[in-house]
Amino acid sequence: MSQTKITFIGAGNMASSIIGGLVKKGYSAGQITATDTHQPTLDKVADSFPVVTTADNAAAAVRSNVIVLAVKPQVMEQVCTALKPHLAHKPMIISIAAGIDIRSLDTWLGNDLAIVRCMPNTPALVQTGASGLYANERTSDAQKAIANDIMEAVGIVQWTASEDLIDSVIAVSGSGPAYYFLMMEAMIDAGVAQGLSRENATQLTLQTALGAAKLAQDSDVDVVELRRRVSSPNGTTEKAIQSFENDNLREIVARAMQTCAERSKEMAKELGA
Structure with missing residues (x-):
């Protein structure tokens, strides 16, 4: 885990909660980057945690082997399409957006990436969350272990046997x-x-x-x-x-x-x- 470089695209409440959990777990400041288009949001994260902040998604992505997509579902396509040219190094993608399936992420991001779809819930804001995860077939066991470790920073983690079951996770714990x-x-x-x-x-x-x-x-x-x-x-x-x-x-x-x-x-x- 000490070699993991994580970029959070979107630095809102859920992202900042996960960042806080990772810092508490011992992840170093140099391992974590947070990006956002809203400078006050970045300032809030920078004031709270010793991590790198930037408004440049592409620059952050190219130096990371894990990218957490923490933007609103309505802008996910736009964000992913802009990221696509900068993912030749094939980082693992973790999406925490509700209602965006892996097929769509695959289409927008390309490059045959390892993708983990994750549904956390709001108690993650106080490190008592419950997250359901599903990984595509390109995700290795080592990458799954990293995704597991990241989300365990804010609560418990449960993996589902199929992506369809993420809808049930949303019904049980997400909502x-x-x-x-x-x-x-x-x-x-x-x-x-x-x-x-x-x-x-x-x-x-x-x-x-x-x-x-x-x-x-x-x-x-x-x-x-x-x-x-x-x-x-x-x-x-x-x-x-x-x-x-x-x-x-x-x-x-x-x-x-x-x-x-x-x-x-x-x-x-x-x-x-």
Whole structure:
């Protein structure tokens, strides 16, 4: 990993979070370059981390063996097309853009490159992210290990068996934080409606969400058993769970996640080559 030279094309929040994680892991300043067209964004990164910053994508690309594409999906084609003449050294490409498939990246970048498609999520901003990765057939095991190490800087990494499953990753973890935020919002509002102050309801809700996730992560039993253990027969929790079940919560969640995955597929058609 000490020989890896990484360029981030786009230095926004997600890129800067990954950069921060890499610096904490021991990557040196000379290994990491961040580029952006917006100078204040580059200044923010430079103020936060001892890395190289530049507005010149091409110059940064030619001296890197890993390029992380961290730009918005809507400008990905333009960015890739401009990079294409500068990739003769065949760096590995890691894309963290939703809705852009490997076929499109291959078309825009050319040169038969190793490409890893990655879907991180916003908790990566606080180094507790969850990322799903898929690599094309030109990606070597050594390159996969590098991609794995980079994304582990901001959380856990899970590889998928096919690119289609990245749509499912988006439905589960990519968009997943918003589902939990909505649940927190609903619980806070319900607590306030029952008489709690908004501050009390907020703090109790957030700590409960954190504690439940930590307990599930550290437990040697699955979430089904954890739920059962909290739900005493004819008790308060069981009544609440029965209300959720009667309102078909499972079907509501499944429908929402299916809609999310389908939208990811639609975006690939709208934004892709």
